[in-house]
Amino acid sequence: MPYLKVDQFGYLGNMGKVAIVVDPQAGYNAAESFTPGTGANQYQVRRWADDVPVLSGTLTPWKAGATHAQSGDRGWHFNFSALTTAGAYYVYDTVNKVGSGRFEIGPNVYDAVLKQAVRTYYYQRLNTPKALPYAEAKWTDTAAFEGKNQDRYATSRWAKGDAATARDLSGGWMDAGDTNKYTTFAQSAVLQLLDAYRLNPRVFGDNFGIPESGNGLPDVLDEVKWELEFLKRMQNATGTGGLFLKVGVDGTARDITPLSLDTSPRYYLPECTSSTLAGSAVFAAASVVYKGITSQATYGADLLARAEAAWNRAKTTTANFTTFQTQCDDLDIRAGDADVDAGRQLDSALIAAISLYEATGKAEYRSFVEGNYTRAEPYRTSAWWWSPYSSTNQVALLRYAGLAGVSATVAADLRSKKSTQDSTLSLNDFNAGTDLYRAHISDNEYQWGHNMVRANAANNNLDFIAFNLNTANAAQYRHVAEQHLHWLHGANPLGLVMLSNMGAYGAESSVSEIYHAWFKDGSLWDSARTSVNGPAPGYLPGGPNPNYSGSVAGISNQPRQKAYKDWNSSWPENSWEISEPGIYYQAAYVQLLARLMVASAPDTTPPTAPTKLAVVSSSLGTSAILGWSPSTDNVGVTGYDLYRGGTTLLASNLRGTSTTLSNLACATSYALTLRARDAAGNTSAASNTLAFTTAACPTASTLAYGDALGAGWGDWSWGAVRDYANATPVKVGTRSLKVAYSGWGGLSLSHTTGVPLSATSTLRFWAYSAVTTPLQIYVQTSDSSTGFTPRYVTLPAGVWTDVVVTRSQLGNPDLAKRVTIQLYSATATTVYLDDVRITR
Structure with missing residues (x-):
């Protein structure tokens, strides 16, 4: 019955359960009509096995009979959330005597769905056979791209066929419907799969039916390792720590099926900064996960070393992250332009630095994050719009806010900015009933790859719960995420499960064709043929796209939620704009499903x-x-929790095997113990007790600025107008130092002889700015020497901040001849400084 929409797989017992009953008004099915039975208790939920009613209720009209513009439908809701008993059911209209398809309620309704969604990565593997019993009989093939001049002997795009440039770049996943492999495009896919595991590891079994099943490692991590091994080859081939950009055929992919018949030579595009930073981010994030698993500790350590090698290479190629290489991919190998712009390279660097800090506790990475996070997404677009286009950044930043040793100001800023996002992440629209299908997405978010955007909007709602933000709204955030999942599972105007070939796993109507080189139009795997196979199960296509530019009529003129066609024709029909899958689409969906499941x-x-x-x-x-x-x-x-005296929590959610404690009291004894936690909340016994005493408190300091420039100090500044007798605002005494910075300007103070520094020395000052302001702080041992390690600090807007920088954070100089406080931004800003001093 096409007018009764439900999640075709079913519902967990504690989920909200609402059937959407519709009467089409606009779009491809506008000529159809349905008038439901609307009297009291005219709708029922019946058991599938014997048709016995188990719940009755009355429809609630949506918006008093209005037509929903995004779907072109008007409709009603039938809420049967009270039904929690496990079993198989259907919704029944007692007046029209019609019912929905079968669905289940129970704790395991999505188990098979998750398995098939993860198994698509096995079908995306290259250079390995798809063989029984791992591939179902309908979808077997011998290993692809194993021949001469193919993946094990790929040559440079700049020297095609030259054996001297041949590299083994086998393995990995093909990116989407084409057979090329990309380092940059793999980033979000790998990160979201890793986060899916970290956020709910218990739902990922070791029994998903891939060659590594049964080896003691969850299969999703085995699948990620397949991609990581390929990326390691992309790095080893450079000899520098950098990574190659991509591997594929010249020109446009050939789409030869089955893939094992494609004998096209394969080429790689050499090292690019975009791919090096993506590799660093992926290796670093993966190292945290694999190091936490006993059998994978050595593997995780290798990933960490690779992440740091890529980081150090990127520092060189970007002049310490100031100049990014943005013209690397000339599209000789396509379909995708694998370069990313400077902003997205910075995003990769930020994710890498967060994971590297989590893994190592090194100050360099913390300084980078705190000096640059406001230049990356989501801040770069708008600090107030944490959108579904920057989900991997958001999870990384929120996780960073909970790590030990981070700036309390930065952590508070991150959590505060995320906490304001209710209105842009569907909660307000959900409560207002904006969407007939109860899963509102703005008009602009119906585009190429919509299903990924939808999944990430749901994931972003779940982030509030995962990171304990706005806890009073936790149930509503979950309801919003659930409705997006139900939409993808068929509770949508199309009545179509947005996963391929899922009839054997509970779907009444699911995607039957996807744009894919293997399952292409006219192939043995095309569902339009007489002997129907269709694509392998579980692929998520891009979804509705009213911006479709191909030649097929009746798509772009549909209501947004109906701008879809289930087909796989190539140019000029361009079905890839709608029905092509992608490893990143898939990862967003896998994460959403996994986070909503129960172990x-x-x-x-x-x-x-x-x-x-x-x-x-x-x-x-x-x-x-x-x-x-x-x-x-x-x-x-x-994670790990650090306690003082056995009971007082000093730091929580520590990652890796090290951490930096700051703001300890001088001349104070500490007795610390550590406990480990798992995702279920189980806590280990305490570690050994660590007892130590901090060094004696400093007894002297050198004042660089009080109410005036200190004795022995001179001004060597640039790009900044200074007022040493500013009257307001003031933090200490009667005057402050006003510094009106132009872009990248610096306040630089030089001492006549230099100030000797001890192990416990600090540079300390008060700072105020009306707007959030990034600063870079460093010292020089002579007026002409290179600055030591910079310390990055972000000043929050409108408050005096006590900035304390230790000698170790400055790179352990023995002497401070010059002290520089530089604006780390191209935007002119005024900063007020007070009580600038060096303790010794």
Whole structure:
């Protein structure tokens, strides 16, 4: 019955359950009509097995019978959320005597769906056979691109066929419907799969039916390893730590099916900054996950080393992240332009730095994050719009806000900005009933790749819950995410499950054709043929796209939610704009589904206790670097909690095997223990007790600025107008130092002889700006020497900030001859400084 829309797979018991009953008014089905039974208790939920009613209710009209513009339908809602008993059911209209398709209620309704969605990555693998029993009989093929001049012997795009440039670049996933492989395009796919595992590891089993099943590692992580191994080859081939950009055929992909028959030579595009930064981000994030699993600790350590090598290479090629290479891909290998612009390269660097800090605790990475996060997404577009286009950045930033040693100001800013996003992440629209289908997305978000955008809008709602933001709204955030999932599962105007060939797994009507080289139009795997196979199950296509530019009529003129066609023809029909899948579309969906699922069995096994908790740093002042040997767990360690005196929580959610403690009290004794946690909340026994005493408090300081420039100090500034007798605002005394920076300007103060620095020395000052302002702080040991390691600080708007920078954070100089406080932005800004001093 096409007018009764439900999630065709079903519902978890505690989910909201609402059937959408519709009467089409506009679009391809406008000539159809349906008038439901609207009297009291005219709608029922009946058991599938014996047609016995188990719940009755009355329809609620949507917007008093108005037509919903995005779908072209008017409709009614039938709420049957009260039904929680496991079983198979259907919705029934007692007046018209028609019913919906079958659906289930229970704790495991999505288990098979998740397996098939993850298994699409197995079908995307290259250089390996798709063979029984791992591939179903309908979708088998021998290994593709294994021949001469193919993936194991790919040559440079700049020297095609030259054996001297041949590299083994086998493995990995083909990106989408074409067979090319891209480093940059893999970034979001890998990151979202890793985050899916981290956010709900218990739903990912070791039984998804891939060659690695049964090896003790969740299959989603085995699948990610397949891609990581390819990316390692892309890095090894450079010899520099950088990564190649992509591998594929020259010109447009050939779309030869089955893929094993394609003998086209394969070429790679050499190292680019875009791919190097993407590789660093992927390796760093993966290292955190794999190091937390006992059997994968060595693998994780190798990934970490690779991430740092790529980071260091990118520092060189970008002149320390100031000049990005943006013209690398000339599209000789296509379909995709794999370059990303300078802004998105910075995004990759930010994600890399966050994961590297989580894994190592090194100040360099923390400084980079805190000095640059406002230049990256989502801040770059708008700090107030955390959109579904920057989901990987958002999860990384929110996770960073919970790490030990980060600036409290930065952490608060991140959480505050995310906390204001209700109106742009569907919650207000959900509560207002804006969408007949109860899953509102703005008009502009119906575009190429809409289904990924929808999945990420849902994931962004779940982030509020995962990171404990706006906790009073947690149930509503989950309801919004659930409705987006139900939309993808058939509760949409098309009545179509947005996954391929899922009839065997509970779907009444699912996508039957996708644009894909293997399952192309006219092939043995084309569902339009007499002997129907269709594509392999579980692929998520791009979805409705009213901006479709191909030659097929009746798509772009549809209401937005109906701008879809289930077909796979090539040019000039350009079905790829609607029905092509992508590894990044898939990852967004897998993450959404996994985060909403419940584990099949509770995890009650705690991690082992961490060991060898010790001070790593050679000197102790008001900060200390701690290290430890990791815990192990049957599923995976998700974090560590540090306690003082056994009961007082000092830091939570620590990652990796080290952390930096700052703002310790000088001349103070500490007794610390560490406990590990897993995703189920199980906590380990305590580690060994670490006892230490911080160094004595500083007894002297050199004032660089009080109410005037300090004795022995001179002004060597540039690009800044200074007023040393400013009257307001003032933090200490009666005057402050007003610095009106032009773009990239610097306040630079030079001391006549230089100030000797000890292990416990700090540079400390008060700073105020009316707007959020990034600063870069460094010292020089002579007036002409190169500056030591910069410390990046972001001033929040409208408050005095106590800025404390330790000697170690400045690169451990022995002397401060010049102190520079530089604006780390091209935007002119005024900053007020007070009580600038060096303690010794």
